[in-house]
Amino acid sequence: MTFDQIIGQDAAKQRLLTELEQGRVPHALMLTGPEGCGALPLAIAFAQKLLGNNVMAEQLQHPDLHFVFPIYKKYGSVKPTYCDDFVAEWRELFLQQPYFGMAEWMTACGAENQQLVIYGDESDALTRKLSMKSSQGGYKVVVCWLPEKMNDTCANKLLKLLEEPPAQTVFLLVSEQPERLLSTIRSRTQIIEMPPLAVRTIEHADTALFFEYFVMLMRLSYARKVKDMKRWADKLASLGRERQKEFLQYAQQMLRENFIYNFHHQAELNSMTEEEAQFAVKFAPFINERNVWGIMDELSLAQRDIEANANAKIVFFDFALKMIVLIKNH
16 A cells, blocks of 8 residues: 555645654554545555555565454453454455445454454553564554544553553554544544545546456456456455445446447547546457447346345356456457
8 A cells, every 4th residue: 555545635645744754753643534534544554654665564464563453252262352363354354445444344354243342452462562672673563443442441551552652663543533532542642634535536536446447357358367357356346335336337338438439430429538548449349249238238237146235256256257258259
């Protein structure tokens, strides 16, 4: 995750970059804003910058990068439960869908209807981790998502860490309801408020993402890269039902635009961005009378299945496999 990949929020990004460039990074920052505003992606992008933007940091596996987030105690367990028990699911979800919310996290970690909490044991584990020297000789960074989910024990222990922070340690708290935190915790952090993203900004970002997925599928289908198509289907499945339906609608629109593009004298009927039009130059000839209705039918069937809550991974992989035959039928 890079700053360039963060949607909007230019003021918050510039403030963080300025503090980093001037060498005055505070020991505790709190990014606050509603779900979907990009506070968590920005916090992690900043953490990766602090850690040198290396491969380990990009994969969220840097030894000096620590995560704290709401979890649940598995049924029947009497042992302490830590975030590290769920960190594989956390990494996978973020890398696939960095703008996720609580609903997506509950699904990813298998919580079902259980209440998610940050337990007191977590602050003890964090204290042990931060007592060790940095493995890379630089910063140690803690990203705490939804600190308002801490129980009282954890909140009080975190307060002590913020009051006497270990050397070269930066705490990045990401809160949707900062008013639920101890006032003493809020007072120990520099707060950056992030407003909701404008609808137009979100729509533009979604269109760019859908275009990327559309182009990827068409290229993979033509090249018959089945393993990569499976990964493509898994990424689509992580978007959530509404965005999956929006992607399928976008794909149908792109097929229409590329089909019409072949009839150059009807160019006034096209409505594409500059990037989409550039792609159409080479792609449009692959969409014609022999396959356009077949592809449209498959998209309609996929949309029907998604609306019926079918397994999204299976739906998108099945559609991708059918595209191998349809895209060649030109």
